[in-house]
Amino acid sequence: MASNEQIHSLEKVLEDKLDGEDLAEVKRILYGSPCEKIDIPQNVLDNASKNDFEVVGYKMTAKPESTRAPRMVRIGAIQNKIVLPTSAPIGEQIKAMHDRLGLMIDAAGESGVNVLCLQEAWTMPFAFCTREKHPWMQFAESAENGATTLFLQELAKKWNMVIVSPILERDEEHQDTIWNTAVVISNFGRVIGKSRKNHIPRVGDFNESTYYSESELGHPVFETQFGMIGINICYGRHHPLNWLGYSLNGAEIVFNPSATIGALSEPLWPIEARCHAIANCYFTVAINRVGTEHFENEFTSADGKPAHNDFGHFYGSSYVAAPNGSRTPGLSRVNDGLLVTEVDLNLVRQVRDRWCFQMTQRLPVYRDLLNQASSPEFKRKIIREKVKECW
Numbered sequence: 001m002a003s004n005e006q007i008h009s010l011e012k013v014l015e016d017k018l019d020g021e022d023l024a025e026v027k028r029i030l031y032g033s034p035c036e037k038i039d040i041p042q043n044v045l046d047n048a049s050k051n052d053f054e055v056v057g058y059k060m061t062a063k064p065e066s067t068r069a070p071r072m073v074r075i076g077a078i079q080n081k082i083v084l085p086t087s088a089p090i091g092e093q094i095k096a097m098h099d100r101l102g103l104m105i106d107a108a109g110e111s112g113v114n115v116l117c118l119q120e121a122w123t124m125p126f127a128f129c130t131r132e133k134h135p136w137m138q139f140a141e142s143a144e145n146g147a148t149t150l151f152l153q154e155l156a157k158k159w160n161m162v163i164v165s166p167i168l169e170r171d172e173e174h175q176d177t178i179w180n181t182a183v184v185i186s187n188f189g190r191v192i193g194k195s196r197k198n199h200i201p202r203v204g205d206f207n208e209s210t211y212y213s214e215s216e217l218g219h220p221v222f223e224t225q226f227g228m229i230g231i232n233i234c235y236g237r238h239h240p241l242n243w244l245g246y247s248l249n250g251a252e253i254v255f256n257p258s259a260t261i262g263a264l265s266e267p268l269w270p271i272e273a274r275c276h277a278i279a280n281c282y283f284t285v286a287i288n289r290v291g292t293e294h295f296e297n298e299f300t301s302a303d304g305k306p307a308h309n310d311f312g313h314f315y316g317s318s319y320v321a322a323p324n325g326s327r328t329p330g331l332s333r334v335n336d337g338l339l340v341t342e343v344d345l346n347l348v349r350q351v352r353d354r355w356c357f358q359m360t361q362r363l364p365v366y367r368d369l370l371n372q373a374s375s376p377e378f379k380r381k382i383i384r385e386k387v388k389e390c391w
Contacts, residue, residue, distance in 0.1 A: 006313060010270075011329045032326030035060055038342055044110045051103050053080070053336035057111065058328045060283075060320070062347035071345035073226045075253060075283070076113035076161075078104050078122075079318045080336040081291035086125045090138040097123050098151050104338055105152075109159030111340045114187070114226040117164035117255040117287060120234050121180065123148050124168060125293045126259040129205040129311050132297065137211075140170035143183045143194045157189035162224045164231055166257040168211075169194070178212045182231040182257065184222045192222050197233040198242050204264055205301050205311050206235075219245030227252045227345050234258040237272045237286070240279070247280035247358075252348050255285045261312035262333075269317060270330070277321035281352045283343055290316040290336060323351040 007013060018026060028034065035058035048055045062070065083096035101118065108116050120126075124139040141148060148167055156163045162185065169181035180197035196215030200208050219242070221230045230246030230253075237243070237256050246254045256273050260266075273286035291314055298307035317330035320341040331337035352358055372378050 006315075006334050008334055009317065009330060009332050027329075031329065032322075033324065035326065035328050035341075038340065040111055040340065044107050047103070048107055048338070053104060053107075053338065054332060055107055055111065055338045055340065056329075056331070057340035057342070058320070059342045060322045060326065060328075060344065060347065062344035062350055065346060068346055071227070073115060073253075073343055073345055074111070074113045075285055075320060075341045075343060076108040076111070076116035077255075077285050077287045077318045077320065077331075077339045077341075078108070078116065078118050078337070079287055079290050079316045079331055079339075080104065080119065080122070081289070082125045082293055086127065086293060086295050090135055093125075094123050094139065094147070098148070100336075102151075102155065104336070105155050105159070105161075105163070107338055108340065109155070109161055111338070113159070113161055113340055115162040115164070115224065115229060115253065117182075117231070117257055117285060118166060119287050119289045120166045120257040120259045121168050122166055122257075122289075125295075126289065126311060126314070127293075127295065128208045128211055130295055130297065130299045131207045131210045133211075137178065140168040140178050142172060143167065143169045143181050144191055146170075149183055149185065149191060152183075152185055153189040153191075156185045156187055160187045162187050162226055162229070164229070164255055164257070166231070166233060169196075179215070180208070180212050180233060182233060182255075184224075184229070184231070187225055192224070193220060195220050195222075195231040195233070197236065199236045199239050201235040202302070204303050205299070207299075207302075219249050221246060221249040221251045230254040232256050234260065237276070238268075240276065243276035243280055247282060251280075251282050252345050253283045253285065253343075254280075256287065258286065258288045259314060260288055262315040263312050266315055266317075269315070270319070270327075273319070274321040274325065274327050277323055277327075278325050279357065281323040281355070281357060282348055283323065283345075284321045285318075285341075286321070287318045288316050289314040290332070290334060323348055 038057040038059050084093050127136040152163050166182040169179040171177045182195045184192045198215045230251035273284040277284040294310045315333045319330040321327040
């Protein structure tokens with residue numbers, strides 16, 4: 001393999017090197033309980049092939065219950081590259097992304113998806129590495145009535161689908177403040193509300209604090225016809241208490257729309273969303289963009305690297321994890337893709353009943369510790385060995 005060539009996916013490497021019982025056992029160890037594949041309509045597969053994106057589907061089941069009917073929901077996750085060069089006019093870039101994602105959202109609708117989430121800042125290149133305000137701020141738009149929200153409202157109504165749309169928001173009601181925001185659009189085409197990025201990275205090329213600040217909205221959970229959903233945007237996945245906030249507010253599905261590169265985070269990627277699905281007893285949906293985005297002007301890095309024109313490779317690999325620790329295989333590291341995962345939300349309570357994580361979490365103990373640690377007068381509780389003086 002050439003040094004600049006990317007592998008398709010971890011799963012493809014395993015399938016190329018292993019087969020039969022060995023492959024099944026390795027996948028069991030890596031992914032937990034096997035996910036059954038679900039059929040995707042042939043016309044969807046044909047259109048996806050024609051338009052150069054993949055569509056795969058899996059199913060995560062729960063035990064049948066006597067007192068509750070199954071709560072089956074199809075979750076959709078889309079990962080994609082940018083369409084036009086970053087130097088193209090902003091309006092043309094946005095239009096190209098709308099056209100591209102329109103095709104993929106139609107594929108999700110035809111595949112029976114009920115709740116769909118797109119990747120972080122999906123209408124634009126992830127230009128926050130550059131520290132340049134112009135022209136990138138022109139991608140910012142209203143969460144309530146911007147062009148992207150209006151575009152997705154029609155698709156949400158068309159497919160009876162809840163759509164989570166992560167965008168760069170311009171809050172016109174508050175002096176044009178910029179936020180990293182996820183807009184939640186109901187299956188009736190109405191804006192239910194929005195969630196914002198709680199934690200802003202200050203690592204490597206991720207210079208996002210130049211553009212927006214941490215959210216002041218907390219950890220909202222949105223009641224939809226297809227379950228209670230939260231959105232933990234990108235860097236928030238590194239903060240366990242951030243995931244906990246959505247659990248405390250009743251989330252059953254938490255989306256993690258992201259933009260992250262292989263050189264920085266890929267060893268963490270398969271672990272974090274899955275760990276927090278287990279710890280918080282809900283489904284998590286990890287979504288990452290794909291490709292390498294090049295910018296006209298060089299920029300420098302907090303890691304001391306020479307000036308360069310790209311972030312690095314966004315490695316996709318989007319997946320869904322269940323509260324019992326199982327997860328789907330990931331999408332490709334290199335291709336646009338739609339992941340469809342049918343889940344039974346009854347699994348959330350079943351896992352809570354089995355493991356009792358919520359019953360045993362002892363929130364008052366941590367409340368007191370966090371209150372103390374938040375004080376400027378905080379002193380760490382360290383017990384040291386007492387040593388007698390020798391005479």
